[in-house]
Amino acid sequence: MPAPTSAPPPALDAATIDRLVAEATAAFAAAATSAELKAAKAAHAGDGAPLLLANRAIRTVEPAQRAEVGARIGAARAAVNQALAAREAELEAQELAARLVTERVDVTLPPDLVPTGAPHPITALMDLLGDVFTAMGWEIAEGPELEAEWMNFDALNLGPNHPARATSDTLFVEPLSNHLVLRTHTSPVQIRTMLDRPLPIYVVCPGTTYRADEFDATHVPAFHQLEGLVVDKGITLGHLKGTLDHLAAVMFGDVRTRIRPSYFPFTEPSAEMDLECFVCRGASVGDPEHPCRTCNSEGWIEWGGCGVVNPRVLAACGIDTDIYSGFAFGMGVERTLMFRNGAADMRDMVEGDVRFSQALVGGAR
Amino acid sequence: MRAPISWLREFAHLDASVDATAIYEALIRAGLEVETVDHVGPDVTGPVVVGRVLSIQDEPQKNGKVIRWCRVDCGPEANAAATEPAGPGEPGSRGIICGAHNFAVGDLVVVGLPGAVLAGGFELTSRKTYGHISDGMICAEDELGLGDDHTGIIVLPPTHADGTPLVPGEPALPLIATSDDVLDIAVTPDLGYCLSIRGIAREAAQAFGAPFTDPAARPTPGEKHDGFPVTLDTPNCPLFVAVTVEGLDPTRPSPAWLQQRVKMAGMRSLGLAVDVTNYVMMELGQPIHGYDGDRLNGGIVVRQATAGETLTTLDGQLRQLDPEDIVITDGSGVIGLAGVMGGQTTELEADTTRVVIEAAAFDPVAIARTAKRHKLPSEASKRFERGVDPAAAYSAAHRVADLLVELGGARKVAAETVAGSVPPMPEQTIPADLPSRILGHAVPAEQVVAILRASGVAVREDPGGLLHLVPPTWRPDLKDPYDYVEEVGCKIGFDVIAPVVPLAPAGRGRTPAQQARRNLTWSLPAAGFTEVISFPFSSADEVDRLGVPEGDERRALVRLANPLADTLPELRTTLLPGLFGAIARNRSRSQDDLALYEQGLVFFGPAGQAPIPSVEHRPSDAELAAIAAALPRQPRHLACVVTGNWRPAGWSGPALPADWTHAVAFADLAARTVGVTLSKRAADHAPWHPGRCAELSVGDQVIGYAGELHPAVLAAYGLPARVVAAELDLDRLIAAAPGPGQLPVLSAFPVAKEDVALIVDEAVAQADVAAALREGAGPLLESLALFDVYRGDQAGPGKKSLAFALRFRADRTLTDAEANAARDAAVQVAADRFGAIQRVA
Incomplete structure (x- = not known):
């Protein structure tokens, strides 16, 4: 708003201007809040403020002195604006800090956007096991759970009279003459792999398998296996040992392993793979005073065949056996989970209690 | 198989420094599954001495029992130390109270003196009981840790084995029990010869390079029929040795050492003749059958049973015989189930004096089938199934006869019968370097030969580096070239083989389907769902309870021939009942707010008949196709159930109860995870609520259903109200996912927003209106979202108002006119299709 022309011209001398600057700066410094600062700003830097009036009066000064007066007032205005901006920033920061204090929350309150979910520990472990082998360049092979007897038994050198083919061990589809079973291991996937895939073969076969077992703390009729199969030129038992050692190291860290001769129809030579007992580390062997229930004081626990x-x-x-040889192994995923995570009762794995699944935070790591 | 170390040492001449643990470890290394080493022997410390009973005074008690107050001579030292010594002039003794009655004055008994610690840590003291000071204990077997027998006091024989008399006060333990270590071995099916002390001793000797004495070294003579007449009339019995003893004194007991050995080997002591046959079976692996020679009726004929024949076996069971059974017969008919169990009519009795000893060879498969058919697994059949050394039969028969002569006062009849012969073993040829190549460890040819010869294999080397091999008669498991590789491997020990990680060719990682499933493994839990695993067993009743109509594929159940539970004889065609079970179990454990899911196979019949092709070569394509055709379809399903509160009432607000949207959201999430967008429409599909069920599709393929479950189904399963569920065919869902997808070019021009509210009939689905808008809006439409559903006066009865936010964008700034025109075009299609009326504010 233009100043009324009738007002007497303001003094433009240096002392007056310095005083105006000093008054403005003092007023800004005295403002304790943004609102007070706003009032001080109107009084000292607003349109009707003395310094603004002085500015407007420059044109009334003799032309010879106009430059000097103009420079003086310009410098004064700049000083006032700078003081204002500094005080504004200061108050803004103070007020923000004060607001943040009032906005404090209890960050330990539980957020509840979604319920707690979890994969089943068996699924999580199979996922991890798959990673161990895909990292080595192996692939994951899968197949049907309801399987032809030929795939599950005959092709694996379990002949028609093998005891595993009894109805006391294997679940058969009715009628028996259909020759269909719920697979008793994931080995039929190995057979399918050898029938379907080009050589060489490096696969693992994770999956659900079935036995005609009663359901109790140590037996379930449906459980999970991970089997591996390699068929290539020049494959040896040493390659099997190297692979199992690697897997054991990933799964269990620093434990010793051993393989010892055993018997399976589908492998020759056959072996059992043992892990050093992770509880007693072998210390219970020959020490009846400190028996180990985990390994029966044998120092080793069976992991797989x-x-x-x-x-x-x-x-x-x-497959031409003059050119190719192979190795295979298999282990129970439940058993591996028991070893790694201490699951005590097989029933917990299949009863669906959410506490079991939710207990392994982050899955199998 | 339980093998006492002392028995092994009789044949394996191991250095004395080789202890039980060393043998245990060596045998494991050689491939025997030794499960435990059990120390057997008296579990007793402190003074346990021979005592002679001098007097017995029966003292009836108020409780009806009669206890005995005895004076027992326990040797001068113990007698003198008695709390209440014998009176002057009486012979030295101690007073002892005893509850048992099976001993008499003058008997020698085992006396535990104060200070002795008996089995179970029971420490003896002199104590006052029944009005007397009992100054020791007259012991029974169980108190010494020798067995479970508490039926009576041990009464010692009057003399040592060498005839010198026992003296009161001498240590008693050496007289009644020897200390031993017993290996408990789970013999694998290929190592039948290790069901004998002979076989295990041979392995132990070989493991330590120690000398071995073969206890079955008598060569089998040629066929002769001088003794008891035997005729072989079946190819399943290649050899039958019959040796006869006469004049057996049936009153002679089994000596203590024989009883102990038999017991240590895990069998019961049943009298001299039976103990001897069992002893020889344990020692040589050859099952022996003893016939009462006076009750045999004419000569023995071994033949196949004929249909309709029966036999009452030793266990008293009448058995219907099968033509596949091998039987032993005499003039009276069938007298034994060969290799499995004898019959009652000719069994050894308490008065048997003439014993015809059978040691024969039978076909392993035939015996296995007979034992299985008659559910008669016996010590004999267990051995025959795994293969018995036919060359040991002759030695075994004579070993039995010799023991009956030595221990039973019998005479061996010189005339003997050897019907048939030891069958020849099959020859195999392997390159000498085969073990090295397969084991991954260099085993020089000379070492291979040495190992195999030590195992009893006849080895003939030829200059071409080939080994011609004939296994010993006790190793029928050595047939294929790799069997010999294993034999060499067991003998060098697998532990010497260096581990090498094989280098696989570059792999492709998980298949797209496997990757999709692994993504679900993590996306579904992140959204609040918990995975469970349940059994796939189901029933027709289950499908009924779900309300599945006739003709639905879920009724095509595959039935098991031998289900674990008669109530669940079939395989699931849906995952929902398993999840219902999980809800019930969790609720029973006070976990009521549940969001569960499961993925697994379901099985749709019918099942066909799968062929069993030859295993000599790869099946033909036709055979493989027939196998594939016989298998029921078994897709992988994914299902969820949600019940209770999705979010319980909490500090941040009231409870959010689970409703049908959570089931649909689960399906949407699963689909989005694998890269698919589902389309939905209302459906009436069991077991869902007919008004709250979404059929989920990709294109025109139905993938599954989601929504609230039918109240009748919830009632049938005893589930709470308003449980919601979804079930998808996961294989189809993943297969429906398009390829890797295309990323858009992003426009940086401003968006033009247009909201429209459309009034439509209540029955019109939001999805259809949205589709119409999308279609009408054309290519300028960037997105469309429903933001309100209104029912009330302004919509009118039977109507609802659907409010959508439309966002338009192009590669330029759109004018208001362009955006309005696109909006109007969108509304027009909805109006044309559904009579939608735009609601103007």
Whole structure:
């Protein structure tokens, strides 16, 4: 708003201007809040403020002195604006800090956007096991759970009279003459792999398997296995040992492993793979005073079976046994979970209690 | 198989420094599954001495029992130390109270003196009981840790084995029990010869390079029929040795050492003749059958049973015989189930004096089938199934006869019968370097030969580096080339083989389907769902309870021939009942707010008949196709159930009860995770609520259903109200996912927003209106979102208002006119299709 022309011209001398600057700066400094600062701003830097009036009066000064007066007033205005901006920033920061204090919350209150979810520990462990092998360049093979007897037994050198083919061990589809079973291991996936895939073969076969077992703390009729199969030129038992050692190291860290001769129809030589007892580390052997329930004081616990693929199995899949050899291994995923995570009762794995699934935070790591 | 170390040492001449633990470890290394080493022997410390009973005074008690107050001579030292010594002039003794009655004055008994610690840590003291000071204990077997027998006091024989008399006060433990370590071995099916002390001793000797004495070294003579007449009339019995003893004194007991051995080996002591046959079976692996020679009726004929024949076996069971059974017969008919169990008519009795000893060879498969058919697993059949050394039969028969002569006062009849012969073993040829190549460890040819020879294999080397091999008669498991590789491997030990990680060719990682499923493994839990696993067993009743109509594929159940539970004889065609079970279990444990899911196979019949092709070569394509055709369809499903509160009442607000949207959201999430967008429409599909069920599709393929469950189904399963569920065919869902997808070019021009509210009939689905708008809006439409559903006066009865936010964008700034025109075009299609009326504010 233009100043009324009738007002007497303001003094423009240096002392007056310095005083105006000093008054303005003092007023800004005295403002304790943004609102007070706003009032001080109107009084000292607003349109009707003395310094603004002085500014407007520059044009009334003799032309010879106009430059000097103009410079003086310009410098004064700049000083006032600078003081204002500094005080504004200061108050803004103070007020923000004060607001943030009032906005404090209890960050330990539980957020509840979604319920707690979890994969089943078996699923999580199989996922991890798959990673161990895909990282080595192996692939994951899968197959049907309801399987032809030939795939589950005959092709694996379990002949028609093998005890595993009894109805006391294996769940059969009715009628028996259909020759269909719920697979008793994931080995039929190995057979399918050898029938379907080009050589060489490096696969793992995770999946659900079935036995005609009563359901109790240590047996379930449906459980999970991870099997591995390699068929290539020049494959040896040493390659099997190297693979199992690697897997054991990933799964259990620094434990010793051993393989010892055993018998399976589908491998020859066959072996059992043992892990050093992770509880007593072998200390209970020969020490009746400190028995170990985990390993029965044997120092070792069975992890799985393995061996060199029986050439009869390769032959049943049409693989030239003069050129190729292979190894295979298999272990229970539940058993591995028990070893890694201490699951005590097999029933908990299949009863669906959410506490079991939710207990392994982050899945199998 | 339980093998006492002392028995093994009789044949394996191991250095004395080799202890039980060393043998245990060596045998494991050689491939025997030794489960435990059990120390057997008296579990007793402190003074346990021979005592002679001098007097017995029966003292009836108020409780009806009669206890005995005895004076027992326990040797001068113990007698003198008695709390209440014998009176002057009486012979030295101690007073002892005893509850048992099976001993008499003058008997020698085992006396535990004060200070002795008996089995179970029971420490003896002199104590006052029944009005006397009992100054020791007259012991029974169980108190010494020798067995479970508490039926009576041990009465010692009057003399040592060498005839010198026992003296009161001498240590008693050496007289009644020897200390031993017993290996408990789970013999694998290929190592039948290790169901004998002979076989295990041979392995132990070989493991330590120690000398081995073969207890079955008598060569089998040629066929002769001088003894008891035997005729072989079946190819399943290649050899039958019959040796006869006469004049057996049936009153002779089994000596203590024989009883102990038999017990340590895990069998019961049943009298001299039976103990001897069992002893020889344990020692040589050859099952023996003893016939009462006076009750045999004419000569023995071994043949196949004929249909309709029966036999009452030793266990008293009448058995219907099968033509596949091998039977032993005499003039009276069938007298034994060969290799499995004898019959009652000719069994050894308490008065048997003439024993015809059978040691024969039978076909392993035939015996296995007979034992299985008659559910008669016996010590004999267990051995025959795994293969018994036919060359040991002759030695075994004579070993039995010799023991009956030595221990039973019998005479061996010189005339003997050897019907048939030991069958030849099959020859195999392997390159000498095969073990090295397969084991991954260099085993020089000479070492291979040495190992195999030590195992009893006849090895003939030829200059071409081939080994011609004939296994010993006790190793029928050595057939294929790799069997010999394993034999070499067991003998060098698998522990010497260096581990090498094989280098696989570059892999492709998980398949797209596997990757999709692994993504679900993590996306579904992140959204609040918890995975469970349940059994796939189901029933027709289950499908009824779900209200599945006739003709639905979920009724095509595959039935099991031998289900674990008669109530669940079939395989699931839906995952929902398993999830219902999980809800019930969690609720029973006070976990009521649940969001569960499961993924797994379901099985749709019918099942066909799968062929069993030859295993000599790869099946033909036709055979493989027939197998594929026989298998029921078994897709992988994914299902969820949600019940209770999705979010319980909490500090931040009231409870959010689970409703049908959570089931649909689960399906949407699963679909989005694998890269698919589901389309939905209302459906009436069991077991869902007919008004709250969404059929989920990709294109025109139905993938599954989601919504609230039918109240009748919830009632049938005893579930709470308003449980919601979804079930998808996961295989189809993943297969429906398009390829890797295309990323858009993003426009940086401003968006033009237009909201429209459309009044439509209540029955019109939001999805259809949205589709109409989308279609009408054309390519300028960037997105469309429903933001309100209104019912009330302004919509009118039977109507609802759907409010959508439309966002338009292009590669330029759109004018108001362009955005309005696109909006109007969108509304026009909805109006044309559904009579939608735009509601103007």
